Amino acid sequence: MTTDADCLFCKIVAGDVTADLVHVTERTVAFRDLNPQAPTHVLVVPRAHHANAAELAAGDPVACAELVSTAAAVAVAEGYGGDYRLVFNTGGGAGQTVFHTHLHLLAGRPMTWPPG
Ligand code: AMP
Numbered sequence: 001m002t003t004d005a006d007c008l009f010c011k012i013v014a015g016d017v018t019a020d021l022v023h024v025t026e027r028t029v030a031f032r033d034l035n036p037q038a039p040t041h042v043l044v045v046p047r048a049h050h051a052n053a054a055e056l057a058a059g060d061p062v063a064c065a066e067l068v069s070t071a072a073a074v075a076v077a078e079g080y081g082g083d084y085r086l087v088f089n090t091g092g093g094a095g096q097t098v099f100h101t102h103l104h105l106l107a108g109r110p111m112t113w114p115p116g
């Protein structure tokens with residue numbers, strides 16, 4: 001499995017950095033965002049290091065699909081199965097700050113469109 005010793009989310013997956021884990025599968029780990037933007041704000045990451053969603057989709061489409069199904073399961077578990085937003089920021093200009101792909105699950109408040 002690909003990992004990056006300098007990557008924050010690889011460290012969370014390995015258990016070397018503490019996070020509030022809410023769901024784990026063979027291929028994914030989900031944990032609460034440190035700076036939540038909604039009552040439920042969870043990040044779902046693949047265990048393997050991929051810089052962004054497109055690289056994950058190309059390299060491991062099963063894990064990519066599992067990010068979405070995991071996010072959906074967490075949304076249901078938190079009582080928001082019918083209304084939630086999923087976001088992949090890709091590139092610094094789009095707001096990506098951690099370059100280990102992560103799916104944002106946001107739920108529990110009204111969402112506006114377009115996003116900022
Ligand atoms: P992005 O800006 O799309 O790359 O998202 C990175 C997210 O990671 C931000 O929402 C941060 O609040 C979140 N974050 C940064 N460090 C941690 C951490 N140690 N534990 C949980 N979430 C974090």
Ligand code: ZN
Nearest residue numbers: 007010049100
């Ligand atoms: Zn990583």
